[in-house]
Amino acid sequence: MTNEVLIIGGGPAGLTAAKSLADRGANVVLVERSESLGGMARELTCKGLVECRSCGACFAVDRASEILKEPSVEVLLMSEVISVRKGDAGYEAKVKVSPRYVTDDCIGCGKCVEACPVEGKAISPPKGTGQPRIHWIDKRKCLHFKKGECAKCADVCPTKAIDFEDRATNVTRKAASIVYATGIEPIGACEVSRLGCGVLEDVVSSVDAERILNEKGRLVRPSDGAAPKKVAVIQCVGSRSVKNGVDYCSKFCCKYATKISQLIMDVDPEVNLDFYFMDLRTLHEPQDEFKRWAKDKKTVRLIRSMPSVIQPGKDGKLVVKVATETDTEAQENEYDLVLLSVGMRPQGVSTDLAGSLGIKVDERGFAKASADLEAQGIHVVGAVSEPMDIEEAAVRAASAATRVKLTKEVAR
């Protein structure tokens, strides 16, 4: 048994497991498929304009920065485990590291993005608040690779960080234990077609809303860039319905939607905001707090109802059709923008990799953690195992990390 641990997935759960294990003296290899660390959390915005609202969005950024400085954690970005073999001394994993075409010398100045002539840009910064802030080239879009005729990014780069000669490599890593933390994917709002996603421009998913808030500092209408004066927030989009997505409660969407609503009102107290919900499940926080907050705001209404359909109205407005709480009549309410609060599905559970590690799927599609699996040195952590928010993913990953067997403990 060695002190090496392989972690698959660099979201809040994988990062926390990496930190806890490094603190215990393990040598960790963290394999992350995307170009940066942070997982789904890197796509979230801070919801605390006036005071911290404990949304957890900053957690992933802080933890990712810590891990990047940690000498006993090797981070492999744009990487995937392509095979794992179990031997007497533990596991041997083959990892494919894809080329980024930008070296670690990148200082994130963004001059290359400005210079890139491709519509939609072939060179980009990491998503959201993802760490490190090293840019990357999408070979499928880049004119250098498609036509051999562009090097504008290399011409303007002040640190000579563009490397068109970068190539994919396969590396092998040995580990006594593996932590599986492949996380979640958001449910696509367009899977619920009756709510106008993809047809009505100003119907946005919560993932879109997070991005707009991150980029602009406030919510604006995609159609004309105007700040909306009447906003509807609709809960349980895709969750708690077999027909429209998944039958379980995604657990974190009431938490983030109440905080996004508060942020919208902090930015512009004149907004009229209607919050449609089936029941409020605000996780660790008492729902009364949000209800009291809403009552104090004269322009916020909490409406216990699930809208049936959203249609285009006059002058770019959106018409939300909804039954009243007593179900006796239907109402039509007009908005400038509608936000659909989407839930989640687990990611990477039905893959060959999960299968080769012996990871089983439960009846709702989540990866099953078990004592038997842990005895084999395989630990399933984070939201791939059941719906959970950032805080719970981190707490449970830290707890799972204490069960990973190491030969040599070094208390730090």
Ligand SMILES: Cc1cc2nc3c(=O)[nH]c(=O)nc-3n(C[C@H](O)[C@H](O)[C@H](O)COP(=O)(O)OP(=O)(O)OC[C@H]3O[C@@H](n4cnc5c(N)ncnc54)[C@H](O)[C@@H]3O)c2cc1C
């Ligand atoms: C719209 C939305 C808003 C949310 N808002 C909040 C909020 O305000 N507060 C809150 O607490 N929670 C919020 N959440 C929930 C939060 O995002 C999750 O609880 C958290 O990200 C779970 O962490 P995780 O590490 O388990 O998974 P993830 O964050 O999904 O991380 C998994 C990582 O694994 C990587 N990966 C996947 N497969 C592989 C593979 N085969 N090889 C290598 N890497 C792989 C992924 O690229 C990803 O980086 C929100 C979720 C959504 C969808």
Ligand code: SF4
């Ligand atoms: S111009 Fe160079 S240093 Fe600046 S972001 Fe692009 S690659 Fe990085």
Ligand code: SF4
């Ligand atoms: S080579 Fe040209 S097309 Fe490719 S990323 Fe650089 S600027 Fe964009």
Ligand code: SF4
């Ligand atoms: S957390 Fe709230 S919005 Fe999300 S599925 Fe559960 S009840 Fe619906």
